[in-house]
Amino acid sequence: MSVSEIQQAKKTVEFSRESLEAVLRGRFFYAPAFESYGGVSGLYDYGPPGCAFQANVVDLWRKHFVLEEGMLEVDCTMLTPYEVLKTSGHVDKFSDWMCKDTKTGEIFRADHIVEEVLEARLKGDREARGLGAKPVEEESADKKKRKKKVKEIKVVKLEDDVVKEYETTLAKIDGFSGPELGELMVKYNIGNPVTGDKLEPPIAFNLMFETAIGPSGQLKGYLRPETAQGQFLNFNKLLEFNNGKTPFASASIGKSFRNEISPRAGLLRVREFLMAEIEHFVDPLDKSHPKFDEVKDIKLRFLPRDVQEAGATEPVVKTIGEAVASNMVDNETLGYFIGRIYMFLMKIGVDHDRLRFRQHMANEMAHYAADCWDAELHTSYGWIECVGCADRSAFDLTVHSNKTKEKMVVRQKLETPIEVTKYEIDLVKKLFGPKFRKDAPKVESYLLNMTQDQLAVKAKELADTGKITFSVPEVEGELELDDKFVTIEERTRVEHVREFVPNVIEPSFGIGRIIYAVFEHSFWSRPEDAARGVLSFPPLVAPSKVLLVPLSNNKELQPIVSKVSTTLRKAEIPFKVDDSGVSIGKRYARNDELGTPFGVTIDFDSVQDGSVTLRERDSTKQVRGSIEEIIEAIRQIAYKGVTWDEGTKNLKPFVSQEAK
Numbered sequence: 001m002s003v004s005e006i007q008q009a010k011k012t013v014e015f016s017r018e019s020l021e022a023v024l025r026g027r028f029f030y031a032p033a034f035e036s037y038g039g040v041s042g043l044y045d046y047g048p049p050g051c052a053f054q055a056n057v058v059d060l061w062r063k064h065f066v067l068e069e070g071m072l073e074v075d076c077t078m079l080t081p082y083e084v085l086k087t088s089g090h091v092d093k094f095s096d097w098m099c100k101d102t103k104t105g106e107i108f109r110a111d112h113i114v115e116e117v118l119e120a121r122l123k124g125d126r127e128a129r130g131l132g133a134k135p136v137e138e139e140s141a142d143k144k145k146r147k148k149k150v151k152e153i154k155v156v157k158l159e160d161d162v163v164k165e166y167e168t169t170l171a172k173i174d175g176f177s178g179p180e181l182g183e184l185m186v187k188y189n190i191g192n193p194v195t196g197d198k199l200e201p202p203i204a205f206n207l208m209f210e211t212a213i214g215p216s217g218q219l220k221g222y223l224r225p226e227t228a229q230g231q232f233l234n235f236n237k238l239l240e241f242n243n244g245k246t247p248f249a250s251a252s253i254g255k256s257f258r259n260e261i262s263p264r265a266g267l268l269r270v271r272e273f274l275m276a277e278i279e280h281f282v283d284p285l286d287k288s289h290p291k292f293d294e295v296k297d298i299k300l301r302f303l304p305r306d307v308q309e310a311g312a313t314e315p316v317v318k319t320i321g322e323a324v325a326s327n328m329v330d331n332e333t334l335g336y337f338i339g340r341i342y343m344f345l346m347k348i349g350v351d352h353d354r355l356r357f358r359q360h361m362a363n364e365m366a367h368y369a370a371d372c373w374d375a376e377l378h379t380s381y382g383w384i385e386c387v388g389c390a391d392r393s394a395f396d397l398t399v400h401s402n403k404t405k406e407k408m409v410v411r412q413k414l415e416t417p418i419e420v421t422k423y424e425i426d427l428v429k430k431l432f433g434p435k436f437r438k439d440a441p442k443v444e445s446y447l448l449n450m451t452q453d454q455l456a457v458k459a460k461e462l463a464d465t466g467k468i469t470f471s472v473p474e475v476e477g478e479l480e481l482d483d484k485f486v487t488i489e490e491r492t493r494v495e496h497v498r499e500f501v502p503n504v505i506e507p508s509f510g511i512g513r514i515i516y517a518v519f520e521h522s523f524w525s526r527p528e529d530a531a532r533g534v535l536s537f538p539p540l541v542a543p544s545k546v547l548l549v550p551l552s553n554n555k556e557l558q559p560i561v562s563k564v565s566t567t568l569r570k571a572e573i574p575f576k577v578d579d580s581g582v583s584i585g586k587r588y589a590r591n592d593e594l595g596t597p598f599g600v601t602i603d604f605d606s607v608q609d610g611s612v613t614l615r616e617r618d619s620t621k622q623v624r625g626s627i628e629e630i631i632e633a634i635r636q637i638a639y640k641g642v643t644w645d646e647g648t649k650n651l652k653p654f655v656s657q658e659a660k
């Protein structure tokens with residue numbers, strides 16, 4: 001089978017999520033956690049092949065990003081004090097909108113329910129018009145299983161302008177606020193999709209798991225919802241580690257926790273998941289990237305904001321260079337990371353045709369963000385965000401620095417010193433203690449952290465009235481100080497150093513989502529037997545590389561099995577021996593389901609001449625050679641990116657056991 005024949009074969013049998021899930025569960029890639037206790041939605045355990053696959057993806061991620069860019073890796077705690085997440089905005093804003101069915105008590109995520117019901121009505125409309133099902137690529141976020149139950153799927157023709165309105169709403173579904181979703185539910189008469197009951201208006205539900213740190217219960221904390229905050233809070237140490245220079249990036253791999261409202265899409269939406277995040281710190285005045293040329297010619301499918309806001313879903317195909325030059329992507333560094341994300345996803349087995357980069361719409365994006373693009377992968381659940389890539393400006397370092405009073409800035413020596421005129425405030429601190437007592441530090445800190453605009457106003461007030469009035473958070477009443485306590489003046493100084501708060505470009509990967517998408521993109525059934533599923537993982541990330549198959553249990557074959565095992569072990573190539581009594585075809589089939597790229601078969605000729613057979617999973621092609629030759633071919637193909645044809649060109653073709 002040639003590569004194109006394999007591609008064709010992969011498309012012959014229609015993809016079935018049920019078959020894939022049967023394989024993944026059957027081979028224990030993963031399983032619901034605490035199953036014997038009835039399970040908890042959104043919690044999963046990974047079994048041996050799932051663990052090995054995840055470890056290989058993470059290993060590749062580390063090589064592709066951390067090693068390639070010299071990133072500074074940190075491993076920060078998951079337990080996070082309240083104050084940190086209050087400052088970052090998570091306590092107030094990290095929520096989704098939920099609504100409750102007043103009768104049944106069932107809880108729905110508001111955007112998901114609007115999406116599900118409108119999609120169901122459009123489906124009914126298409127059926128009424130005799131248009132058949134919508135093409136799979138266009139289906140937006142999943143609800144397939146539920147859709148079966150959605151009563152709303154009535155075969156009813158809608159007015160043309162209603163269809164247009166629904167489609168426009170769906171294209172913008174990620175950008176609505178809670179109140180807007182509530183209005184849509186009233187406008188389109190959306191209730192419980194199964195019972196039709198009315199739902200309460202959406203309310204914000206914070207997704208963080210709350211806990212108390214220590215026995216007193218006094219220190220409130222959360223399980224972190226992302227790894228980013230730990231990286232920001234170590235900024236000064238990392239900057240020093242990097243000899244005070246930017247740009248540089250930190251990286252972190254670890255578990256995050258989100259109390260998702262109603263997790264239903266398997267590994268795609270879970271409550272505990274592995275994240276790999278990068279915080280790239282860059283000068284806000286220079287977001288060029290020295291390696292941009294390496295990615296600029298990569299052509300990608302982009303779904304920019306304006307296309308979505310016009311209610312369309314057709315992507316724009318452009319090179320990254322064109323996307324940055326036309327300002328569609330805000331800057332080179334963001335473009336560089338989009339390119340690197342694409343290259344990583346290709347390496348681990350994502351299907352190029354089922355990847356797009358979607359820009360956040362205006363009200364979907366955090367107010368401080370300069371630009372944000374999600375790498376979305378198409379699965380049987382629709383288009384799913386798997387990697388977020390945002391330019392978060394200086395927001396995070398600024399808020400933490402304001403709160404902690406620890407400066408988080410880069411100091412850059414200026415080649416030509418500059419004259420800077422600015423307001424400066426001087427306090428006569430020895431007078432503060434007697435006047436403000438225990439509040440003195442808060443008052444001093446407030447005054448010393450005033451912005452230039454605030455200082456300008458207060459300088460005038462002091463000059464005009466001889467005093468300033470102000471209030472300080474957590475200090476009662478309006479405060480007043482006269483010019484015995486404080487001086488505010490405009491002064492001109494020569495500065496030799498430029499100080500700036502770096503901006504942050506943040507690529508954020510959900511490893512479980514990516515892994516599940518790769519499972520779907522790699523899965524196919526052999527055309528000659530639809531029950532024979534294959535997971536065509538790239539060899540580099542496949543859980544195990546080799547299945548060692550002695551033709552029979554005959555003792556004579558044992559020494560060769562031991563010899564091949566030892567050689568594989570020495571070469572650090574993961575393998576598994578299958579000496580079960582079942583037919584060789586069955587053993588290969590089991591192996592295909594585990595996504596193991598190579599089979600090494602030991603038969604009676606092996607005893608005579610030391611040769612073994614190498615089988616390739618997808619094409620089922622086989623070649624014959626000495627143990628050393630075969631293992632070298634495996635090493636080249638699995639780890640060095642060599643093709644099968646190239647890696648086996650000096651080996652003899654062998655007639656397939658399966659074909660016999």
Ligand SMILES: Nc1ncnc2c1ncn2[C@@H]1O[C@H](COP(=O)(O)OP(=O)(O)OP(=O)(O)O)[C@@H](O)[C@H]1O
Nearest residue numbers: 258260268269270273385386387388508509510513
């Ligand atoms: N509940 C989850 N289960 C698995 N992975 C998740 C979950 N939430 C987020 N992720 C992963 O973490 C990445 C970064 O998180 P981010 O905060 O950008 O996601 P999000 O916008 O909240 O996702 P969504 O809108 O789908 O809830 C996502 O791209 C995704 O891969």
